[in-house]
Amino acid sequence: TPSPVTVTVTGAAGQIGYALLFRIASGQLIGPDTPINLKLLEIPKAVTAAEGTAMELTDCAFPLLRSIDVTDDARRAFDGTNVALLVGARPRTQGMERGDLLEANGGIFKPQGEAINAGAAEDVRVLAVGNPANTNALITQAHAPDVPAERFTAMTRLDHNRALAQLAAKLDVGVNDIRKLAIWGNHSATQYPDLFHAEVGGKNAAEQVEQSWLADEFIPTVAKRGAAIIEARGASSAASAANAAIDHVHTWVNGTAEGDWTSAGVVSDGSYGVPEGLISSFPVTARDGRYEIVQGLDIDPFSRERIDASVAELTEERDTVRRLGYI
Numbered sequence: 001t002p003s004p005v006t007v008t009v010t011g012a013a014g015q016i017g018y019a020l021l022f023r024i025a026s027g028q029l030i031g032p033d034t035p036i037n038l039k040l041l042e043i044p045k046a047v048t049a050a051e052g053t054a055m056e057l058t059d060c061a062f063p064l065l066r067s068i069d070v071t072d073d074a075r076r077a078f079d080g081t082n083v084a085l086l087v088g089a090r091p092r093t094q095g096m097e098r099g100d101l102l103e104a105n106g107g108i109f110k111p112q113g114e115a116i117n118a119g120a121a122e123d124v125r126v127l128a129v130g131n132p133a134n135t136n137a138l139i140t141q142a143h144a145p146d147v148p149a150e151r152f153t154a155m156t157r158l159d160h161n162r163a164l165a166q167l168a169a170k171l172d173v174g175v176n177d178i179r180k181l182a183i184w185g186n187h188s189a190t191q192y193p194d195l196f197h198a199e200v201g202g203k204n205a206a207e208q209v210e211q212s213w214l215a216d217e218f219i220p221t222v223a224k225r226g227a228a229i230i231e232a233r234g235a236s237s238a239a240s241a242a243n244a245a246i247d248h249v250h251t252w253v254n255g256t257a258e259g260d261w262t263s264a265g266v267v268s269d270g271s272y273g274v275p276e277g278l279i280s281s282f283p284v285t286a287r288d289g290r291y292e293i294v295q296g297l298d299i300d301p302f303s304r305e306r307i308d309a310s311v312a313e314l315t316e317e318r319d320t321v322r323r324l325g326y327i
């Protein structure tokens with residue numbers, strides 16, 4: 001049996017947490033043979049609710065689930081952690097300015113970064129799901145100087161999966177027939193889902209759709225999907241977000257298929273004009289347990305303009321949290 005993996009989930013009593021924990025405990029995060037120790041972090045008033053979820057996890061009698069620890073203490077939650085899923089965040093409420101949102105989240109992600117730095121396992125991998133995910137990942141990373149920066153990522157896999165599903169429906173193909181789709185930039189409405197390098201049945205995807213569909217339907221549908229779900233469901237996407245978090249970590253650990261890539265928010269090395277150090281979504285491959293930015297792609301002017309706009313938003317978010325003293 002492989003050695004057990006300790007997985008920390010923050011915001012464990014929330015709706016994504018509820019959709020996520022059972023799948024982790026059943027073995028879908030890492031692999032079907034890897035035992036799991038779960039650590040659930042919540043704010044004090046939600047600890048009892050998280051304990052209720054822990055009771056249900058126990059009642060599933062998952063063969064791989066070795067232990068569950070529920071706490072409101074970040075140091076304890078991240079002690080020895082191999083995979084940290086940062087789901088808990090301060091949501092934007094009515095009338096809240098962007099700066100207030102960044103400030104509230106700085107107050108959450110700074111201490112979590114410090115706790116990861118202090119006690120996480122040598123091989124820790126961190127995924128920020130809670131919004132604004134890219135900048136929350138950046139704040140966390142800034143407070144964990146002893147952990148390699150490449151271990152801090154932000155989730156754009158849900159956007160990637162949404163884009164796959166939209167394109168598959170449009171071309172009446174299976175999602176497995178699509179390769180090399182990419183989400184660039186911020187996990188926000190400015191994100192850029194890129195079909196110009198994507199292939200369907202071995203042929204360029206952008207050439208198989210009308211330019212008007214690409215610009216006026218595909219891009220806005222993917223970028224505004226989160227809002228459309230809230231409108232329809234009366235609550236934000238949870239099961240699909242949990243699914244994407246599972247995909248993100250599973251791919252990170254197990255790798256991408258030969259001839260394909262995926263999308264993830266990773267620390268920029270300056271590629272494609274994205275300022276070094278920003279956590280931005282790129283096309284990435286995973287090999288030997290590392291995400292790497294796909295290099296050498298030609299960026300056409302249509303894509304360039306959209307990538308730049310999303311990266312400009314990320315730069316602004318970084319400047320704001322810098323001004324607030326969070327990085």
Ligand code: NAI
Nearest residue numbers: 011013014015016042043046088089129130131155158241
């Ligand atoms: P939720 O409101 O149901 O749950 C959030 C939980 O986090 C709550 O139980 C809350 O008590 C907890 N929490 C707040 N501060 C905390 C802290 N300091 N430490 C530990 N726990 C804390 O929200 P939901 O639906 O589960 O979503 C969570 C986050 O994920 C939101 O920020 C949401 O915007 C984001 N999200 C991101 C997506 C992505 O694609 N990157 C997709 C969907 C949601």
